[in-house]
Amino acid sequence: xxxxxxxxxxxxxxxxxxxxxxxxxxxxxxxxxxxxxxxxxxxxxxxxxxxxxxxxxxxxxxxxxxxxxxxxxxxxxxxxxxxxxxxxxxxxxxxxxxxxxxxxxxxxxxxxxxxxxxxxxxxxxxxxxxxxxxxxxxxxxxxxxxxxxxxxxxxxxxxxxxxxxxxxxx
Numbered sequence: 001x002x003x004x005x006x007x008x009x010x011x012x013x014x015x016x017x018x019x020x021x022x023x024x025x026x027x028x029x030x031x032x033x034x035x036x037x038x039x040x041x042x043x044x045x046x047x048x049x050x051x052x053x054x055x056x057x058x059x060x061x062x063x064x065x066x067x068x069x070x071x072x073x074x075x076x077x078x079x080x081x082x083x084x085x086x087x088x089x090x091x092x093x094x095x096x097x098x099x100x101x102x103x104x105x106x107x108x109x110x111x112x113x114x115x116x117x118x119x120x121x122x123x124x125x126x127x128x129x130x131x132x133x134x135x136x137x138x139x140x141x142x143x144x145x146x147x148x149x150x151x152x153x154x155x156x157x158x159x160x161x162x163x164x165x166x167x168x169x170x
Contacts, residue, residue: 047146047167049073052095052115054165058104060158065104069165071097071115080129084116087134088127091116107159119143126150126163137163 052071057064074081074094084094095115102111116127124143128135141150148165 045146046170048170049093049167051168052097052165053168054097054163056099056161056163058107058109059160059162060105060107063105067099067101067104067109069097069099069113071095074114080114084114084129084134087129088116088118088136090118090125091127092119093117094129117148124148124150126152 050073052069052073054069056067056069058067072095074096078094078096081094085091093116095117097113097115099109099111099113102109110130114129116125116129118125118127122143122145124141125139126137126141126148128137137152138150141148146167146169149163150165151160151162153160
């Protein structure tokens with residue numbers, strides 16, 4: 001009986017087996033992260049640019065601390081909108097951002113800041129507005145469609161800051 005099973009297992013079937021065929025899942029479609037259960041291509045996620053969720057790593061004198069940030073998009077009804085638009089004419093988005101904690105590496109941190117953004121493909125400009133003036137923090141920040149990674153320094157490089165804004169998905 002064992003020899004009969006061995007003979008059947010080694011006997012070629014009437015069809016052919018294509019060993020070079022691409023591997024597919026059990027639905028017969030190629031494996032892909034961009035295809036849903038119905039076979040439709042999923043659109044890329046869209047960021048909610050109305051919400052600022054971020055953090056900054058502040059490095060000073062051998063210390064690195066992190067501050068958290070949350071804010072929202074300001075519109076033309078904000079009393080200083082025309083002023084900041086005049087300071088950064090290319091900015092398309094302005095935010096008020098709450099920051100905590102109020103201290104990092106022994107340095108005081110402003111707990112409310114104002115930011116402006118300019119989007120240009122896979123890059124962005126990050127601007128800051130305060131009573132002391134306007135500054136372009138990073139004119140070539142990385143933007144991947146959902147997140148901005150930026151960096152700048154203060155006091156001639158004595159304080160280094162790396163920031164990230166993570167926009168939630170719409």
